[in-house]
Amino acid sequence: MAVTMHDVARRAGVSIKTVSNVVNDYPHVRAETRRRVQEAIDSLGYRLNTTARNLRQGRTGMIGLALPELSLPYFAELADSVMRAAEERGVVVLLEQTGAQRERELQALDSPQRRLTDGLLFSPLALEPEETDRLEVDYPMVLLGERMFGPVDHVTMANVEASRAATLHLVERGCRRIAVIGAHPGETMGSARLRFDGYRRALAEAGLPFDPDLVAEAGLWHRSTGAAAMTRLLDAGTVMDGVFGMNDALALGALHVLHSRGVPVPQDVAVIGFDDIDDARYSEPLLSSVAPGREQIARTAVDMLLERIEGSTVEPRRVVASFEIVARESSLLGRRAH
Amino acid sequence: MAVTMHDVARRAGVSIKTVSNVVNDYPHVRAETRRRVQEAIDSLGYRLNTTARNLRQGRTGMIGLALPELSLPYFAELADSVMRAAEERGVVVLLEQTGAQRERELQALDSPQRRLTDGLLFSPLALEPEETDRLEVDYPMVLLGERMFGPVDHVTMANVEASRAATLHLVERGCRRIAVIGAHPGETMGSARLRFDGYRRALAEAGLPFDPDLVAEAGLWHRSTGAAAMTRLLDAGTVMDGVFGMNDALALGALHVLHSRGVPVPQDVAVIGFDDIDDARYSEPLLSSVAPGREQIARTAVDMLLERIEGSTVEPRRVVASFEIVARESSLLGRRAH
DNA sequence: CTGTTAGCGCCTTCAT
DNA sequence: ATGAAGGCGCTAACAG
Numbered sequence: 001m002a003v004t005m006h007d008v009a010r011r012a013g014v015s016i017k018t019v020s021n022v023v024n025d026y027p028h029v030r031a032e033t034r035r036r037v038q039e040a041i042d043s044l045g046y047r048l049n050t051t052a053r054n055l056r057q058g059r060t061g062m063i064g065l066a067l068p069e070l071s072l073p074y075f076a077e078l079a080d081s082v083m084r085a086a087e088e089r090g091v092v093v094l095l096e097q098t099g100a101q102r103e104r105e106l107q108a109l110d111s112p113q114r115r116l117t118d119g120l121l122f123s124p125l126a127l128e129p130e131e132t133d134r135l136e137v138d139y140p141m142v143l144l145g146e147r148m149f150g151p152v153d154h155v156t157m158a159n160v161e162a163s164r165a166a167t168l169h170l171v172e173r174g175c176r177r178i179a180v181i182g183a184h185p186g187e188t189m190g191s192a193r194l195r196f197d198g199y200r201r202a203l204a205e206a207g208l209p210f211d212p213d214l215v216a217e218a219g220l221w222h223r224s225t226g227a228a229a230m231t232r233l234l235d236a237g238t239v240m241d242g243v244f245g246m247n248d249a250l251a252l253g254a255l256h257v258l259h260s261r262g263v264p265v266p267q268d269v270a271v272i273g274f275d276d277i278d279d280a281r282y283s284e285p286l287l288s289s290v291a292p293g294r295e296q297i298a299r300t301a302v303d304m305l306l307e308r309i310e311g312s313t314v315e316p317r318r319v320v321a322s323f324e325i326v327a328r329e330s331s332l333l334g335r336r337a338h
Numbered sequence: 339m340a341v342t343m344h345d346v347a348r349r350a351g352v353s354i355k356t357v358s359n360v361v362n363d364y365p366h367v368r369a370e371t372r373r374r375v376q377e378a379i380d381s382l383g384y385r386l387n388t389t390a391r392n393l394r395q396g397r398t399g400m401i402g403l404a405l406p407e408l409s410l411p412y413f414a415e416l417a418d419s420v421m422r423a424a425e426e427r428g429v430v431v432l433l434e435q436t437g438a439q440r441e442r443e444l445q446a447l448d449s450p451q452r453r454l455t456d457g458l459l460f461s462p463l464a465l466e467p468e469e470t471d472r473l474e475v476d477y478p479m480v481l482l483g484e485r486m487f488g489p490v491d492h493v494t495m496a497n498v499e500a501s502r503a504a505t506l507h508l509v510e511r512g513c514r515r516i517a518v519i520g521a522h523p524g525e526t527m528g529s530a531r532l533r534f535d536g537y538r539r540a541l542a543e544a545g546l547p548f549d550p551d552l553v554a555e556a557g558l559w560h561r562s563t564g565a566a567a568m569t570r571l572l573d574a575g576t577v578m579d580g581v582f583g584m585n586d587a588l589a590l591g592a593l594h595v596l597h598s599r600g601v602p603v604p605q606d607v608a609v610i611g612f613d614d615i616d617d618a619r620y621s622e623p624l625l626s627s628v629a630p631g632r633e634q635i636a637r638t639a640v641d642m643l644l645e646r647i648e649g650s651t652v653e654p655r656r657v658v659a660s661f662e663i664v665a666r667e668s669s670l671l672g673r674r675a676h
Numbered sequence: 677c678t679g680t681t682a683g684c685g686c687c688t689t690c691a692t
Numbered sequence: 693a694t695g696a697a698g699g700c701g702c703t704a705a706c707a708g
Binding site: 002047048049050051052054055058060062069070071073076077079080083092093094095096097112113115116222223224227256259260278279282283284 | 340385386387388389390392393396398400407408409411414415417418421430431432433434435450451453454560561562565594597598616617620621622
Binding site for chain 3: 705
């Protein structure tokens with residue numbers, strides 16, 4: 001049924017090894033031989049059997065990507081970036097969703113898929129920082145995100161720095177009372193905590209007072225929770241001239257509410273989000289955001305994982321991606337001076 | 339390095355075949371033998387080498403899922419459903435994005451990944467209906483969506499029927515002038531055409547006139563385009579008491595605009611979308627929608643593909659999933675009688 | 677109920 | 693620059 005190297009070899013009048021050499025671009029093959037083999041390959045419609053190669057080489061050519069949920073825009077876009085980066089490196093990505101549930105995150109570390117992949121890019125959201133020992137696995141792994149750190153390579157965004165920069169961006173636009181949406185009180189690491197820290201640091205640097213009334217919690221970082229938080233702020237009569245949404249979904253929800261209530265954005269209230277998801281380019285007004293270096297994160301993570309797969313045993317590394325403030329309409333106009 | 343069946347066999351004092359039988363839940367194994375083998379497996383930490391099994395069986399245990407983009411909510415949720423359905427059947431899904439570009443859709447049909455999968459679930463969005471001959475591939479395939487039909491199994495949603503039902507749902511709520519958002523003039527098949535047909539059919543059945551002024555185009559089915567379309571309708575002074583968004587993103591965009599302009603929903607204008615994506619459960623007001631049977635589509639498609647992989651040669655089948663109207667706040671209240 | 681044999685298709689020695 | 697042999701880890705087929 002399937003055409004094998006043997007068939008090609010017979011057809012081209014060479015040995016199987018020569019066919020293998022041609023297929024794998026081995027340099028020392030005479031041009032004429034190569035041509036004959038190539039011709040046989042084309043005429044027979046031969047295609048390499050990846051499974052056999054994998055068995056022989058003890059590799060699968062696939063890497064796993066375990067993330068919370070594809071329906072969260074940031075992760076859908078991250079998956080996209082990782083798949084592209086992997087393609088450039090000649091490997092294939094096997095996606096797994098954990099639903100941000102602790103049990104399923106643990107399962108992902110030990111699922112049957114692990115036998116199918118050479119390594120894992122793991123983005124936990126539910127595992128507790130105390131459980132880092134679970135990350136001591138016997139296959140190559142690179143950690144994504146800031147939920148936890150362990151004795152493995154880690155690629156993360158500059159949460160604190162970037163939040164600080166986002167907040168300072170609003171300050172530069174003239175904002176003096178900046179609300180922050182998405183806080184998770186009590187969290188000791190994780191994005192919510194880090195981004196909140198960045199916000200406070202910026203206030204301190206700018207010499208602005210911290211006002212707890214300007215902090216709005218939001219458990220899930222969805223549009224709806226962002227809208228609800230904004231509504232609470234407005235209904236409480238909180239005076240503000242800027243809003244920092246800890247992610248774009250929250251910021252978009254807030255934007256929606258401001259718009260509905262007739263608050264001019266950015267004239268009366270400037271808004272900035274975080275993640276720079278695609279939707280930020282389609283809102284009214286366009287949403288300013290922090291581009292957290294998703295592409296860089298994806299590339300770096302894939303490269304690091306491949307190095308581990310190649311056998312590198314250097315100390316676990318930590319890479320922090322560089323970010324960028326993307327100023328769009330929601331924070332763009334000059335604001336009233338105080 | 340790796341523990342093999344041989345190691346387990348030696349440890350348990352049985353032959354390799356017996357180990358294989360235990361691993362594969364072959365029934366005729368004595369309980370005592372099974373126990374001994376299992377013990378050896380556990381103590382050695384043995385894990386089946388899937389690649390070797392695949393090579394032997396001539397299968398990979400993976401199916402491909404080629405879809406436009408994960409960042410489109412419907413497809414993210416479809417991918418989720420397919421991955422779950424596949425897991426229940428013991429196969430793994432290899433995802434590929436085509437970016438809704440014709441070239442990349444063609445590539446997906448012939449990518450190196452095809453050697454890694456036993457079959458393909460293919461959801462084209464850019465290929466032209468005339469190009470059905472491209473679908474004559476030499477591996478098992480099941481087509482998803484309504485962009486085109488070919489000589490292969492096909493799973494689709496009841497676009498016409500469901501749109502008709504959505505429109506009639508608004509009619510039952512008392513709507514008499516129902517706008518439709520998302521039209522693609524000139525399209526001969528594809529979702530936009532089919533859903534538009536359902537809309538017109540419903541109007542005809544309800545004895546309502548068709549008014550071209552109530553039809554709003556939207557090329558990309560995003561929130562932003564839905565909002566823009568709604569804005570155009572309102573600015574043109576079009577009188578309406580209902581809106582049918584051809585997908586939820588469009589409807590959510592429209593909802594946003596109505597809300598901003600102070601039009602009470604559903605009191606003055608009732609709104610319904612299509613796809614029942616997760617976001618519909620988080621809008622203000624909650625968005626009514628058509629649940630197109632995503633789970634059923636996923637299960638059916640996976641099952642059909644697996645049957646083909648098993649070697650079934652029955653005539654190509656076409657399955658239409660059953661849908662459901664999900665009435666939420668945006669269309670729920672009784673409307674003024676005329 | 678369990679063992680033996682013979683590959684699946686490829687790549688890595690080692691020759692030539 | 694090319695060929696021959698062996699085996700990656702597993703399972704199908706057949707014995708026993």
